[in-house]
Amino acid sequence: MSFNNILLEIDDKLAYITINRPKKLNALNKETIAELHEAFAELDLNDTIRVIILTGSGDKAFVAGADISEFADFDVANGAKLSKQGHETLYDFIENLSTPVIAAINGFALGGGLELAMACHFRVASDNAKMGLPEVSLGVIPGYGGTQRLPQLVGKGKAMEMIMTASMITASDAQENGLVNYVVSQDELIPLCEKLAKRISFNSGTAISAAIKAVNANFKDGINGFDVEIEQFGNCFGTDDFEEGTTAFLEKRKPNF
Ligand code: COA
Numbered sequence: 001m002s003f004n005n006i007l008l009e010i011d012d013k014l015a016y017i018t019i020n021r022p023k024k025l026n027a028l029n030k031e032t033i034a035e036l037h038e039a040f041a042e043l044d045l046n047d048t049i050r051v052i053i054l055t056g057s058g059d060k061a062f063v064a065g066a067d068i069s070e071f072a073d074f075d076v077a078n079g080a081k082l083s084k085q086g087h088e089t090l091y092d093f094i095e096n097l098s099t100p101v102i103a104a105i106n107g108f109a110l111g112g113g114l115e116l117a118m119a120c121h122f123r124v125a126s127d128n129a130k131m132g133l134p135e136v137s138l139g140v141i142p143g144y145g146g147t148q149r150l151p152q153l154v155g156k157g158k159a160m161e162m163i164m165t166a167s168m169i170t171a172s173d174a175q176e177n178g179l180v181n182y183v184v185s186q187d188e189l190i191p192l193c194e195k196l197a198k199r200i201s202f203n204s205g206t207a208i209s210a211a212i213k214a215v216n217a218n219f220k221d222g223i224n225g226f227d228v229e230i231e232q233f234g235n236c237f238g239t240d241d242f243e244e245g246t247t248a249f250l251e252k253r254k255p256n257f
Contacts, residue, residue: 001042005032007057008039013050013201014194015043018057025064026056028112032067037089044097050205051197052097054120055104056113059186062105062129063113068138083143086112091119091145095216098209100200104193105129106186110168115144118153121212123179124193125171126186131179132168152219153179204241204257 001008007018017039019026028036043049056062071082094101094116103109103120109131117123117131125131133142133150141147142163151159154177162169171183184192200208210232217228236242241257248255 020057022058025061029067050201061107062109065111118149130168137166
């Protein structure tokens with residue numbers, strides 16, 4: 001895989017995707033979105049990759065939003081298409097991957113950038129990070145899942161405030177409101193994500209993938225999450241990982257997943 005706008009690095013069971021347009025604060029243009037889709041799709045097919053860490057290049061931004069220069073002249077139809085394609089190729093796509101994705105928010109995460117972090121399975125931020133959905137200041141609304149995922153994470157009232165004021169919040173405010181799980185210095189950001197990734201990679205990949213499906217089902221209209229949990233729970237009993245996990249426990253040894 002060769003890319004113009006992202007860097008992809010694999011180290012044993014861990015993959016790093018770095019959005020690499022620092023001069024544009026890693027703003028997501030069409031090509032970057034397509035490259036991210038390709039990278040995530042490939043990595044998800046690779047059974048040896050157990051966790052993906054997503055971050056931005058440089059020390060200023062995770063992603064400062066969708067690339068405004070690309071949609072400034074769009075009409076209604078093109079606007080709707082932009083949003084739908086974004087959901088399908090990147091945002092919903094990441095949320096529904098089998099492989100856990102951790103967002104390492106190393107600076108500005110604004111608009112489509114915060115939406116990207118919110119589509120990841122959880123988030124860790126550096127203490128310089130600033131987060132917000134400034135879209136209404138541009139005469140538009142968040143269109144990559146922000147109106148849905150932000151209230152899921154921070155509650156309706158805080159999400160309404162953030163969306164209506166278009167203001168940025170600090171990393172510690174984000175942590176207080178459940179938007180990020182941890183806040184550390186920039187130097188500690190990737191090491192902490194790696195530590196969490198390592199913990200995850202000791203566990204069963206098939207069980208984690210089933211857990212992602214069951215948790216996500218809680219947030220999907222018309223789907224009963226409890227039914228999905230029952231189905232996914234049952235499926236686990238047919239996996240090699242279940243056999244290994246339970247056998248290892250009974251043999252008083254660590255499982256080898
Ligand atoms: N789309 C396109 N380009 C962007 C961008 C975006 N979302 N965010 C930043 N950039 C570009 C700037 O145009 C500038 O490019 P230039 O050097 O060719 O002029 C470059 O990145 C650096 O940004 P700049 O604004 O000069 O940095 P700053 O430190 O003064 O301000 C921000 C940082 C994040 C506050 C500011 O860039 C900003 O408000 N960006 C837009 C955020 C936004 O509204 N995102 C939601 C989009 S839907």
